[in-house]
Amino acid sequence: MNRDMLLQTEIIRNRYNRTAIFYDWMDKMISDAARKKAISQATGKVLEVGVGTGKNLSYYPQGGEVTGIDFSPGMLAKAQGKLHLAKVPVTLVEMDAQHMTFPDDTFDTVVATCVFCSVPDPVQGLIEVRRVCKPNGKIILLEHVRSENRLLGWIMDVLNPVSLHLVGSNINRRTVENVRAAGIDIRHVEDITSKIVKLILGKP
Numbered sequence: 001m002n003r004d005m006l007l008q009t010e011i012i013r014n015r016y017n018r019t020a021i022f023y024d025w026m027d028k029m030i031s032d033a034a035r036k037k038a039i040s041q042a043t044g045k046v047l048e049v050g051v052g053t054g055k056n057l058s059y060y061p062q063g064g065e066v067t068g069i070d071f072s073p074g075m076l077a078k079a080q081g082k083l084h085l086a087k088v089p090v091t092l093v094e095m096d097a098q099h100m101t102f103p104d105d106t107f108d109t110v111v112a113t114c115v116f117c118s119v120p121d122p123v124q125g126l127i128e129v130r131r132v133c134k135p136n137g138k139i140i141l142l143e144h145v146r147s148e149n150r151l152l153g154w155i156m157d158v159l160n161p162v163s164l165h166l167v168g169s170n171i172n173r174r175t176v177e178n179v180r181a182a183g184i185d186i187r188h189v190e191d192i193t194s195k196i197v198k199l200i201l202g203k204p
């Protein structure tokens with residue numbers, strides 16, 4: 001990773017450490033129904049990238065096992081407090097999604113919700129998602145993206161520095177394009193909320 005990206009990563013990690021305390025109260029971007037819909041499709045050995053405060057943990061169906069990674073110790077500490085809600089065994093690990101330490105082809109399912117808006121180098125993170133997912137595995141992403149509406153897209157571009165500065169999240173990422181750029185084979189894209197929150201299903 002070059003120096004600039006290392007610095008960006010450190011800045012965003014610190015922002016999430018700062019917001020961890022009130023994240024659950026503040027975050028209303030993704031509905032519980034959308035989380036359930038995405039997470040209920042995760043099977044087998046599952047990796048959740050950017051597990052955050054563990055908002056998805058209670059939705060994993062029985063029978064699997066989950067490894068949740070995040071680069072923010074503050075967010076992971078909050079997730080630790082939700083482990084008792086999970087119906088599956090969960091292991092939490094502090095790790096950068098841009099450089100995972102798992103071998104290739106480790107997981108049956110890789111999940112991320114509302115993460116690639118924040119990862120400093122999203123395409124690098126998605127290349128890692130593809131690498132650690134088994135060849136016949138599933139990639140499940142629930143992400144907010146830049147609006148295709150010209151005016152709304154422009155407003156998102158203008159407001160992006162504010163969001164990035166306050167909480168560490170970009171509101172104008174073109175995540176479907178980033179997923180494609182990472183070489184993930186997109187099988188399904190579904191608009192969940194106003195063409196801004198999308199469920200993206202893919203294969204490595």
Ligand SMILES: C[S@@+](CC[C@H](N)C(=O)[O-])C[C@H]1O[C@@H](n2cnc3c(N)ncnc32)[C@H](O)[C@@H]1O
Nearest residue numbers: 016050051052070071072075096097113118119
């Ligand atoms: C907007 S929060 C979403 C948290 C959770 N997935 C959810 O749906 O509530 C983004 C999360 O991604 C994590 N994150 C961002 N960049 C990361 C990276 N490079 N490696 C690991 N975690 C990262 C942040 O620490 C934060 O917990």
